[in-house]
Amino acid sequence: MNEQKIIVGCAEWLSLPSLHVPAIKARVDSGAKTSSLHAFNIQGFKRNGESWVHFEVHPIQKNRKTTIRCEAKVADRRIVKSSNGEREKRHVILTTMELAGKTSTIEVTLTNRDNMGYRMLLGREAMQGRILVDPSEELCHGELSKDDITNLYGVPEKKSEGLNIGILASNPDLYSNQRIMEAGEERGHNMHFLNIKHCYLKMEAEHPEVLSRGGHSLNMLDAVIPRIRPSITFYGCALTRHFESIGKFALNTSDSISQSRDKLFSMQLMLKHGLDIPTSGFAHSPMDTNDLIDMVGGAPLIVKLLEGTQGRGVVLAETKKAAESVINAFKALNANLLVQEFVKEAQGKDLRCFVIDGKIVASIERTAAAGEFRANIHQGGQASIVKISPEERTLAIKAAKAFGLQVAGVDIIRSRKGPLLLEVNSSPGLEGIETATGKDIAGLMICAIEKKLGWKPQPKEESPE
Incomplete structure (x- = not known):
């Protein structure tokens, strides 16, 4: 009977016709019982007395611009244990899958797989009786080129009804900057990457401006997100200050950034606000x-x-x-x-608490690499999800408030005396904490701007009954 079964490798392109997903690359994993599909904005609703769910999918890895809006009848709600040991209650749906010219109905759970290697995982329940796996092979049924994907999905239309938001930074290829750009575009905003060294100021009483290379005025921006390297703190803060002076909202102000960058002043400021430090x-x-x-x-x-x-x-x-x-x-x-x-008892570990708009949105524990005494992701350290204590939570929130930071990475060390504040970072990196927690931190930063400026997304044309 084996000749009737499809032979697949460790990853394959397939389609989900009933969800209008023409192509998605799936990780084939016989060790996983249930298949899972990357989904976000998951919302249940009732239709004719039955449970349904509508959700959105980014079918192409590392592409947040291509979005498919889907809906399906709910088959079940189930607790699923992920590969990292976390338990999550997920919606379960039945959907059609087309692979190698054959169509079948499979069960799929919906979860955010944004930080996983593939947008879909094909588990053994979906393969039983019809698929054989050769783990030494990959893409047995063909690869899709970028042109193929463009032909299937088209070029995403750029939305223009949103805010004009600038990222004031140095390197557009950094993970954090790319994620913020993607998150803003995903929510319908016009995102602009502003190279700090290519921007300059016009100081005039009647018409002050911030301009970019070539004389292009940046006064049309509604908000800026400063992501300033320490080596250009002075100039970056000068630009941020000028944006503020012409009425543009800065997610972190120039004063708050300057205070956080001066380590001696920042420690004196911590003490002034009664915050414990080493x-x-x-x-x-x-x-x-x-x-x-x-x-x-x-x-x-x-x-x-x-x-x-x-x-x-x-x-x-x-x-x-x-x-x-x-x-x-x-x-x-x-x-x-x-x-x-x-602090010897810390054993090379510290906490990074990510604070946005006065709330802790994510926390991780960082462990130093072998041979190092201080936890640092940039030097080979490891990050994992951690549950912080009420005392640590209060310390982190007070620290961000003391500096006047809307967005802050607050570093805390655990000692015999209790939690101690190490540092408050005004341009915290996103890669380590998003990867460890699976949370859309960049999206939450954009939401903070929307809240401050009173912007709300346009209602969708169609909504379920």
């Missing part, structure tokens, strides 16, 4: 090195350059002699530095 010391003269070491409890201790970022310029001195050498070497270079107690 014991730290600062001095100008090398003559005070021994006092600095003693005031933080001696070695081992942390030495931090005030201009460092993303873990750079942070040194662990394990002995008093090593601490003296590092401190004096930095001071000989006229570098400003902080000396800070080393």
Whole structure:
């Protein structure tokens, strides 16, 4: 009977005709019982007394512009355990699948697979009796080119009824910048990437402007999202300040960014607001090195350059002699530095709490890479979902408020004395926290702008009864 079965590899293109999805690349996984489909904006409703669900699908991986709106009758609601061990209650639907010219009806659960490798997973229940898997092969029934996908889906129409939002940054290829652009476009806004170095100011009483290279005025923007590299903080904040002065909303203000970038000032600001931090010391003269070491409890201790970022310029001195050498070497270079107690019980872990508009929207625990003493995703560290305590939650929210930040990445370390505030980041990266939590953090940032400016999406032309 095997000759009647379809032989597939570890991934295949297929279609879902009843959902009007002409092509979607699925991961073939006989280890998973149930198939799953990437879906978002999932909403149940009643039709003729029966349970239905409508939802949206991005059928092409790494493409948020192509969207298919679907609806289907609900077959079940079921608790499903994902590959990372999380349990989630999902809608279950029955839909038709076409693969290798053969059509069958399969059961599919709806879930957000945005951070997974494939938009669909084909489980063993959908394969029983009709499909054989050769895991050494892939795309046994053909690959689709970009032209093929364009022919199937067309070019997404650009929506124009939304806000004009600019991302003030340096690198359009960074994950965080791409995600914010995608999230804004997905919600119907006109997104503009503004290279900080290509922007300049016109300061005039009657008609002040921010312009981009070539003399193009940026005064048409409704809002800007500053994503400023530490190395160009001064100029980036000057641009942000000018946008603010001409009445444009900045998701993080120039003052809040400036305060967060000055490590010494930021720690003084934390203390002013009664926020607990690791014991730290600062001095100008090398003559005070021994006092600095003693005031933080001696070695081992942390030495931090005030201009460092993303873990750079942070040194662990394990002995008093090593601490003296590092401190004096930095001071000989006229570098400003902080000396800070080393919290051994943290075991190379810290918490990153992502705060948007005064609420914690996601939290992760970061673990240092082997051989490192500080957790840092940029240096090979790992991230995982974590449940934070009410005390940690309060500390993170108060910290973002103290700096006046609408969007902040708040770093906290757990110690015997309780949670301690390490740093407040005004341009927190999205990749680590979105990947670990599966949450649309970029979309929540766009929502914060919509809320501030009182913008609401246009109602859809069709809605279920």
